[in-house]
Amino acid sequence: MLSDTQVNTPLIGLTGGRQSLDTPALLLDLGALMRNIERMAAFAKARGVGLRPHVKTHKSVEIARRQVAAGAIGVSCVTLGEAEVMVKAGIPDVLITSPAVTPSKIARVVKLARLAGPGGMMVVVDDPRNAADLAAATLGLPHPLEVLVDYGAGYNRTGAATEAQVLELARRIAAEPRLKLRGLQAYAGNLQHIVDREQRSAAAAGLRETVARIVAQARQEGIHFEIVTGAGTGTHDLDAQRDAFTELQAGSYVFMDAEYTQVLGAPGQPSPFEVSLFVQTAVVSANAADWVTVDGGTKCFATDAGVPLVARGAEPASRYAFFGDEHGKLLFAGARPALGERVEFVTPHCDPTVNLHDAYHVVDGDTLVAIWPVDARGRH
C-alpha cells in the first residue's frame, strides 16, 4: 500500500521532482533499470538459455512486465504471496522456488494453479510426503499440478540432499498422475557472493557437473527434466551453459547493490550491470562536529550486508554508519552537508532493502516519472 503522504503525485513529470520527495525514499533510475533488463536478456539469448528472473528482488509487477517484454520466459518467486501477486497480474509461467508445506499453503498453491492454468505455475518439491500432500490436494484441479524436484545443491537450504534422493523423488512424482514433473531446480545461494572469480567459477563448475550427472541418470530411467533451473546474478555468466542449466533465475542484476558490484566487477573490468536502486535521505540534524544525521536507518536499509555507500549529495569519501532505526550518521568528508540537503545511497543488499519500502520513486535524471508500488512487499 502506498502511504497517502508518500505519493506526491503532483510532482510526477516535474523536473526537480527528485529533490522534492518525502524522505527517506526508495529511488529507481529508470534508464539504468532498463539497460540492466536488456543486457541480461540479450546475454541469455546469446547463450541459448532461458531467463526466469527472480521476483524476490523487486516484488514489482511493473518490473516483471518489463522483464517479460524484454524476453524473459517467466519469473521465479520464493514465496507463495509473491506468486499470487504475479499470477493475478497476468505474468506468465511463474515458478515458486521454495516448497509449500502447511495445509493452508498447499490449498493456496492448488487454487493458484487453477487460476494460472496449464503451463502457468510450477512449484518445487523436496520431500516425498510433500509430493503426496500436493497430489492429494489437487482434487478438482482440471490439470496436473506442475512440479520441479528441488536439489539442495550442497547448500541445502531447501532441496533433496543427495543425488539418490533427487532421483527417488523424481520417480515418485513421475508415477503420480496428479502431478506433472517439469524439471529440476539446483540453486546454490552460497556461491553467488564468492568475491574471488576463480573460486566462484570452480564451485559453480562442480555444481554443474553434479546437475548434468543427475539429468543423465534420470534420462537413462526415462525421466526427462525439461527444465533445469538455477543460478543467480553472481554465477549467471558461469552457469549459462545449455548442457547444464536450461534457464537462469538471476534477480539482483536489475538493481545491483554494494555487495554484487564487488562480486561482478573485477579490477579493470567493471560489472556489466549498473546500480539502478538508491535510497534518498535528507539531513535532519547538523549539530555534531564530525557528522550530520540523515533520516534513514535500520527501517530503511537492510543491515545484513554492511553499510550504505554515498552515491550523491555528499563527498564520495563520506561514510555512513547506522544510527538507530530511523537515522544514519553521515561522517562527512569535505564540506558539511546542510540541514535539509538530500543524500543518496547505494544499498548494501538490494532484496531486503526493497522489502522495507512501499513504493519505488522512479526517476529519469532529476524528473520523477512514476511511482510503482512494491506489490508483494511483506508477502512472506
Next chain:
Amino acid sequence: MLSDTQVNTPLIGLTGGRQSLDTPALLLDLGALMRNIERMAAFAKARGVGLRPHVKTHKSVEIARRQVAAGAIGVSCVTLGEAEVMVKAGIPDVLITSPAVTPSKIARVVKLARLAGPGGMMVVVDDPRNAADLAAATLGLPHPLEVLVDYGAGYNRTGAATEAQVLELARRIAAEPRLKLRGLQAYAGNLQHIVDREQRSAAAAGLRETVARIVAQARQEGIHFEIVTGAGTGTHDLDAQRDAFTELQAGSYVFMDAEYTQVLGAPGQPSPFEVSLFVQTAVVSANAADWVTVDGGTKCFATDAGVPLVARGAEPASRYAFFGDEHGKLLFAGARPALGERVEFVTPHCDPTVNLHDAYHVVDGDTLVAIWPVDARGRH
C-alpha cells in the same frame, strides 16, 4: 495493508487458530501485552511521572489506544508518518521526537497541527533555522505550533549539542509568537542497551544532572520547560524521577525482545516485563542432517541485534541461524522437528522486526482473537 491471503478471518476466535496461520506470522500474546501495558502505567503513576509511550515500537493504533486507556498521557512518534496515523486515529497529545526539516515535511507538520488542535501535537526542534522555517510555515494555523527543544544528550543523533545551544534555541523560540515552547527533550538512545546496570545507572544519572542544570538555568531566565521528556525501556526505572523528567518515552516494554530481556533482567531478578511478541515459522525443508529450514529469514526478523531465540515448537537448546532472506536454519537439539511443524521465536530486536510485517496475529493461548494492522508500517 493486510495481505488478503494472510488474514484468515474465519480462524479468529477458533481454538487452535494459532496452529493454522500462514507462516511466517507476527504473533502477539494479548495477555502478556496487557500486563506489560498495565505494569508500566502503574510504575509511572507510582513515581509521579507521565508516560508517553513510543509508537515507533508498535506502529499500531490498537496498541496506542490501550496504552492511553491505561493512563498514558499521549504518545511519542519518531516519524511524521507515524504521527499522522495516530492523530487521524484520535490518539491525544502526540509528540514527534525527530525534527521535520524539508519543506514538504514542514508543510505536513503544520497541516497535522491544525488537525490535532491546541495541545494535540508537538514537534522537536534542534536548529535555529528550522525553528524559523517552522514559524514561517504556520501561516493560517489558528494556534501557535507547539515545540520542544531537542538536546543531544551526549548521543547527538538529533538535538542541540551543548547546554548553551539548548538555551539559545529556547530563547529564540520563546521570543517567536508563532511557536509555543512546551519543553525539552533529552533522549539518550545509547544508554538504553547498556547491559551492566551500574554502568547504565551512572550514565543515566549524569544525563539527569545535565538536564536538571539546563532546566534550572532556563528558569532563571524566565523560560519554563513544562515538559521534560526522555528515557527508554532500558532506563525507565532510573529516569522516573520527577525532578529530572516529567515523562518517559519508553516503547519496547510492550513487546520485549532478546536484547531488552538481557538488559532488564539481572541474575535472580527477572525483567518486570514479559515477552509478548513472537514470530511463528513453519519447517519447510527437512533433508539436512543437523538442521531443518524454517520459512523466516532476513525479511521477517531484523538482523541488527543477533539471532531469534526458540520460544516454542522446538527444544530450547535449538539454535537459529539466518539462511537468506526468506529462510532460517534451525540447528535442532533433541528430536528433529517434522516438515510443517510450527516453531516460534523471540525476536532479537522488536522495533525493526515489527516494521517488516503487515499485521499482528493476536493470540490468547491457542486461540487467534484478532488481527491488528501495523498501521504505520513503512511510514518512514
